[in-house]
Amino acid sequence: MPLDKTSQLDKLSRLDRLDPLVSPLSKAVAGVIRPGPVEDALHGTWLGHPLHPALAQLPIGCFVSATVLDLLGERTAAGKLGALGMASATPAALAGATDWSHSNPGTQRTGLVHALLNSAALLAWGSSLLRRRRGGGALLGALGTSLLGASASVGGHLAYRQGLGANADTDITGPTDWTDAGEDDLVTDRPTLRTVAGTQVLLVRTEDGIQALADRCSHQSGPLHEGTVHDGCVTCPWHGSTFRLSDGHVEHGPSTHPQPAFEVRRAAGRLEVRLRG
Numbered sequence: 001m002p003l004d005k006t007s008q009l010d011k012l013s014r015l016d017r018l019d020p021l022v023s024p025l026s027k028a029v030a031g032v033i034r035p036g037p038v039e040d041a042l043h044g045t046w047l048g049h050p051l052h053p054a055l056a057q058l059p060i061g062c063f064v065s066a067t068v069l070d071l072l073g074e075r076t077a078a079g080k081l082g083a084l085g086m087a088s089a090t091p092a093a094l095a096g097a098t099d100w101s102h103s104n105p106g107t108q109r110t111g112l113v114h115a116l117l118n119s120a121a122l123l124a125w126g127s128s129l130l131r132r133r134r135g136g137g138a139l140l141g142a143l144g145t146s147l148l149g150a151s152a153s154v155g156g157h158l159a160y161r162q163g164l165g166a167n168a169d170t171d172i173t174g175p176t177d178w179t180d181a182g183e184d185d186l187v188t189d190r191p192t193l194r195t196v197a198g199t200q201v202l203l204v205r206t207e208d209g210i211q212a213l214a215d216r217c218s219h220q221s222g223p224l225h226e227g228t229v230h231d232g233c234v235t236c237p238w239h240g241s242t243f244r245l246s247d248g249h250v251e252h253g254p255s256t257h258p259q260p261a262f263e264v265r266r267a268a269g270r271l272e273v274r275l276r277g
């Protein structure tokens, strides 16, 4: 019977034996990389996509190429590429750790395995570079690259199966026509949830009028109506993504995707909304 690799990887998110490690490590990362411009830059809010996968290309490319060069007997060039891989792994790891520290428990368990495999790969490559001075190290480099391959598989699972970094709101496509959203009885600055034609919509009365966003956070589906409203923005209660109420713009990550926004109008004492075009 063929091994179902996807279901094996799914088990990682339920591995609660990892929790005693996940919790303190997550707090440690969040304590070092504080909310602000650096954290947002590492999430990739400025890019509109998570930064980590883009940064990871360089170390992966370097280590794989170095192993190929080792196989071809080009040991000096392999060593240089290995060293470049080590140097370029740091920003990739920082961006990944920042995303990881602001994610759901199941994602964090899987992410920890990804990080441990990466750490083992770097350890192997670091040892390989030291050994090269004495003429060896190629096998350790190949081991590091193999571990990196296993880690990349877990990373792919995080992104494509668990949706870390994906936009959780891609299915929100309407309503595109004006649709009833209930009575106009909103209290200023109090987030209110309404279901409009099957879509959960967050409504907030502000001093600039009534604003409406999709209620499901684009990061990992947190309920924005349970969040806090301040300065014309709403902050998600789960991991702190902050969106501008007027148009869904991402003010702070971890989300890198704007929140779908709706136009609002009053009609006979009731509210109507439609998705912004």
Ligand code: FES
Pocket (backbone or CB within 6 Å): 102, 217, 218, 219, 220, 221, 222, 236, 237, 238, 239, 240, 241, 254, 255
């Ligand atoms: S679900 Fe993560 S910030 Fe909203």
